[in-house]
Amino acid sequence: MPGLGTSYGRGGATTFAADLQFSDSIFIMGSNMAECHPVAFRWVMKAKTRSTDRCTVIHADPRFTRTSAMADIYAPVRAGSDIVFLGALIRHVLEQFDGILAKAPEQRDARDRFFHDYLVNYTNAPTLITDEYRDAEDGEGLFAGFQQGQGQARYDQNRWRYDSEPRQPPPAEPGEGRGHGFAADVGRLVGPPPRQDRTLQNPRCVYQILKRHYRRYTPEMVEQVCGTPRDVFGRVANALWSNAGPEKTGAICYAVGWTQHTTGVQMIRAAAVLQLLLGNIGRPGGGILALRGHATIQGSTDIATLYNIHPGYLNTPSALRPHDTLRDYIRTETNPTSYWANFPRFIVSQLKAWFGDAATPENDFAYDFLPKIIGDHSHMPMFIAMMQGKMDGFFAMGQNPAVGGQNAGYQRKALAQLKWLVVRDLYETETASFWKDSPEVRGGELRIEDIQTEVFFLPAAAVPENDGSFTNTQRLVQWHDKAVDPPGDARSDLWFTYHLGRRLKALYANSALPRDRPIKALVWDYVDAAENRRWRIADEPSADRVMKEINGYDWRSGRPLDGFDQLRDDGSTACGAWIYTGIYAGGTNRAKARAGDNWVSLGWGFSWPANRRQMYNRCSADPQGNPWPKEARLARQHPQGERVHRGYVYWDAALGRWTGLDVPDFPIAKAPNTAAVPQGVGLAFQDGASPFIMKADGKGWLFVPNGLVDGPLPTHYEPYESPVRNIVYAQQSNPVVLVYNVPGNPYAPVGSPDYPHVLSTYRLTEHHLSGVMSRWLPWLCELQPELFCEISPEHAAELGVANTGWVVISTPRGSIRAKALVTRRIRPFHLRDRMVHHVGLPWHWGYKGVSTGDVVNNLSALVGDPNVSIHEAKVFVCNVSKGERPA
Numbered sequence: 086m087p088g089l090g091t092s093y094g095r096g097g098a099t100t101f102a103a104d105l106q107f108s109d110s111i112f113i114m115g116s117n118m119a120e121c122h123p124v125a126f127r128w129v130m131k132a133k134t135r136s137t138d139r140c141t142v143i144h145a146d147p148r149f150t151r152t153s154a155m156a157d158i159y160a161p162v163r164a165g166s167d168i169v170f171l172g173a174l175i176r177h178v179l180e181q182f183d184g185i186l187a188k189a190p191e192q193r194d195a196r197d198r199f200f201h202d203y204l205v206n207y208t209n210a211p212t213l214i215t216d217e218y219r220d221a222e223d224g225e226g227l228f229a230g231f232q233q234g235q236g237q238a239r240y241d242q243n244r245w246r247y248d249s250e251p252r253q254p255p256p257a258e259p260g261e262g263r264g265h266g267f268a269a270d271v272g273r274l275v276g277p278p279p280r281q282d283r284t285l286q287n288p289r290c291v292y293q294i295l296k297r298h299y300r301r302y303t304p305e306m307v308e309q310v311c312g313t314p315r316d317v318f319g320r321v322a323n324a325l326w327s328n329a330g331p332e333k334t335g336a337i338c339y340a341v342g343w344t345q346h347t348t349g350v351q352m353i354r355a356a357a358v359l360q361l362l363l364g365n366i367g368r369p370g371g372g373i374l375a376l377r378g379h380a381t382i383q384g385s386t387d388i389a390t391l392y393n394i395h396p397g398y399l400n401t402p403s404a405l406r407p408h409d410t411l412r413d414y415i416r417t418e419t420n421p422t423s424y425w426a427n428f429p430r431f432i433v434s435q436l437k438a439w440f441g442d443a444a445t446p447e448n449d450f451a452y453d454f455l456p457k458i459i460g461d462h463s464h465m466p467m468f469i470a471m472m473q474g475k476m477d478g479f480f481a482m483g484q485n486p487a488v489g490g491q492n493a494g495y496q497r498k499a500l501a502q503l504k505w506l507v508v509r510d511l512y513e514t515e516t517a518s519f520w521k522d523s524p525e526v527r528g529g530e531l532r533i534e535d536i537q538t539e540v541f542f543l544p545a546a547a548v549p550e551n552d553g554s555f556t557n558t559q560r561l562v563q564w565h566d567k568a569v570d571p572p573g574d575a576r577s578d579l580w581f582t583y584h585l586g587r588r589l590k591a592l593y594a595n596s597a598l599p600r601d602r603p604i605k606a607l608v609w610d611y612v613d614a615a616e617n618r619r620w621r622i623a624d625e626p627s628a629d630r631v632m633k634e635i636n637g638y639d640w641r642s643g644r645p646l647d648g649f650d651q652l653r654d655d656g657s658t659a660c661g662a663w664i665y666t667g668i669y670a671g672g673t674n675r676a677k678a679r680a681g682d683n684w685v686s687l688g689w690g691f692s693w694p695a696n697r698r699q700m701y702n703r704c705s706a707d708p709q710g711n712p713w714p715k716e717a718r719l720a721r722q723h724p725q726g727e728r729v730h731r732g733y734v735y736w737d738a739a740l741g742r743w744t745g746l747d748v749p750d751f752p753i754a755k756a757p758n759t760a761a762v763p764q765g766v767g768l769a770f771q772d773g774a775s776p777f778i779m780k781a782d783g784k785g786w787l788f789v790p791n792g793l794v795d796g797p798l799p800t801h802y803e804p805y806e807s808p809v810r811n812i813v814y815a816q817q818s819n820p821v822v823l824v825y826n827v828p829g830n831p832y833a834p835v836g837s838p839d840y841p842h843v844l845s846t847y848r849l850t851e852h853h854l855s856g857v858m859s860r861w862l863p864w865l866c867e868l869q870p871e872l873f874c875e876i877s878p879e880h881a882a883e884l885g886v887a888n889t890g891w892v893v894i895s896t897p898r899g900s901i902r903a904k905a906l907v908t909r910r911i912r913p914f915h916l917r918d919r920m921v922h923h924v925g926l927p928w929h930w931g932y933k934g935v936s937t938g939d940v941v942n943n944l945s946a947l948v949g950d951p952n953v954s955i956h957e958a959k960v961f962v963c964n965v966s967k968g969e970r971p972a
Contacts, residue, residue: 088353094779100372101559110328110335115343172302226816247279312914334371367704384556396662426767443606546571636669703776710736710757852929860934872938875925901939
C-alpha cells in the first residue's frame, strides 16, 4: 500500500480490470497473471486480440510462464533485481523528456505538449527539494539523514523535505476546553506552498534529481545485474514509450512478485514513477492494477486486519507518537492541505460508530478507549514474541502459519510456547494439529508431553454458507448471498466474532474497572431476527447490518449517509470506514447492484471511494479541463444516456461541473482555472489543475519527501540473501531492512558457496495459498498431485538429475525434498562475473490432506521490508542436490 499511497494518495489499484481492454501496452511484472489471476487476464487477452491497434503485452519474470507465452515480449529478469530494470526504463523515458525540453514551446508537437503538460502540472517534477538533501547517487546507496545506531538503522526524513518559504508562526492557541470542533486546529497546521521551477532547470528540482539518480541505470547495467539481454530490454523500453501519449495509454500489473521483497514497496514505487512520467495515471487504458491474491484481500486491508491501521486507512494510535489525546492524535495525523484535512470527521465518526452514546465531546469521543500500539506487532515479530514466551494465546482464522508462515519450522515451534490456540477452518490444518504430527514432533525436536498449548479447533462455514461481501482487486465491493446452512456446528467468522464479543460484554457487564469500559461501551447489535427466519441458525449476525455501520449513518435518525462529505466531527454521524460511505446511499445496499451500461459499469457493485472506477481521473483531461484525444475517442464510442460525453472525465463549462463516464475524482464544481489559496485548508490550498487530491500539494509524487522509511526514490539493493555483491552501489542490501537475529533463524552470507542458487516461491492455478482450500479436494489434487522443483536443463545436467528425479533443496533454515521438473521455462542468468542458477518452488503443500508434500516455507527466512514488515519469500538462496533427504 505505501508504494502507491505515497506516490498517488491511496494504496489501492488505480484502475479496474475491464479497463485493460483499451490499453495500448500492458506491462506485467511481479506477477504470473495468466495463471494466478486468470479472470483479470481475460481483459489482457481482449486487448491483445483487438482487430485494430492491438495491445503490446510485455512480461518480465524469472520464469517463462503461461503469461510469458501470451506476451509479445518476454524479458527474463533475475529475482530481486527489478528496480534496476525499472530504473533503466525510467532513465530511458527521461532521455526522451530531455529531447522535448530542448525544443522551444512553439516547436513542440501535440505529443510533446502532452508529456510536458502532464509532467509540469500533474507531478512534483518542478518542486524544489531542500539543500540538505543528498542522493544515493552521492552516498553510494545511502540518502541524506541515514542514522546507524545501536538498534534499528533509520533515516531522518526531514532531510528530504520540500524547499518552502519559512513558515509563519501560527495564531495563538484557543482554550483547550473539550467539545469544540477541530477545524481551527487543522487550519493552524497549514504551511507555505513549496517552491517550484516550472522550467525544470533548477538542479534541486525533482526532475533534475531524478535524472541524476537514474543515470547509472543503463541497459548495460540491466544486462549485468538482471541478466536481461540488452536487445530485449531495448524492445521493452521502446514499446512502453511508443505506446504512451495523448492518443495512447499503457497499464502496469503486479502482484506479490513485487511485494514480498525487502525492497518491495520501492519496486512498486518505481512502477508509480514510470507511470507518472509516461502520463498513464488516471486515464482509460492506463494506471496500475495491483492484483490481489484472492477474493477479499483488498477488503481485509480496507477494513483493517492489519495492526497499524484502522478501517479506512486511519493510522492506529501509537504510544511512540504524539497521540496522547484525541487533539494530539488529530494534529499529528491530519494532512491539512489535501482531502485528509477531513481526518477529524473520519476518526470522530468512527469512534461514534464503535462506542455510541459513550462517545461524547466531553470525553474526547472515547478516544482513550482505544489501545495504543507500542512497536511492530506484525506477523513475524509476533511469532518471535510467541517463541520467547511473551504471548499466551493466538487466534488462527483463515490462516495456516504452520505451512504459510516464513521459516515455518520456527513458527511451528513458536506455537508450542502458547497456553492456548484457537483455529477456525474448513479442515483440520497443520496449524491445528502441529502438536501431534508436525515434522518437529515426528523428528523428536518437540515432545507431545512437553507441549502445553491447549488447541481449540472450531469448524468454519464456507463462503456459500453465509452472507457477506468481497472487495476485489479493483476496489469493487460485491455481495454474495447465503445459499445453505453450514453443516453441524460449523459457523461463519461473523458468527464467531459477534458471539465472542457478546460473551465478553456479558462477562464485564458488572465490572467497575476503568480498563473494562471499552468492552462495556462497545456498540454490538448485529442480529436481525427477521433475516434469520429462513435458516436453521437463529442467532446469525446480519452482514447487512455490519455494512450499514461501515457505510455510516446519522446518529440521531439512523438514516444512512449518501457520501463521506456528510461526515461530521461533532458526534452527529457514525461511520465504520469512511472510504465505503455511499455503499448504502438511499438505504439500498449497492454492493448488490448488478447493472452495467458501458465498460465503466457504475451500476455494478460499489467501488470505493465514492463508486469511482478510475482513481485520479482528473488526469484524463488537460490542465484546461479538455479531454485528451484518446479519452474523447473512447467517449464517442461509448455514449452514456441521452447526452453524448466528450471525454472520460472533463470540465463542462456550460454546466459548471466535471462530468463524464466515471465519477470525477475531483471537487465537482472546481473549475480548471481555479487558483490555489496559499493559506487555504484542504483542497482550497490546491489549484484546479492538481489531480491528486489526497496529496498535500495535489501532485503525483515522483520524489517522496516523507512517508517511506527507506528512501525518497527507488534504489537497487540486493535481496538480503543474495549470491552476488551489489554492483550498482557499495550498499549491499536495504540499509533499514528488518532483520531478526534470533536463534532458529540463520541467514546465508552474501555469495555463500554453500547456497549458490536463487530460489523463488510461487503459486499454481490449481492450488490456493497454504493448500487448506485445495489439498483436500481430490479433483484439484489430481491436476497437481505433488510438490515439484523447477530447474533448468543446464542445472539438471550439473546435478546429474533427470526429469521427475528426487532433489533436496536446502537453506540455512532447513531442507525439503521434491520431484525435479527439468524445464527450459527456468533459465540460468548470466550476470557480470558469473552464471547464477534459478530454482522455482510452488508453496502450497503440507503434511495433511489428500495430496501431501514437504513445506516449502521451511526454507524461507524471517526478514522483511521496513515499510510494511512483509517477508522476502520471492527471493532467497539455496542449494540443490541429487537424491532424497535422509530420514
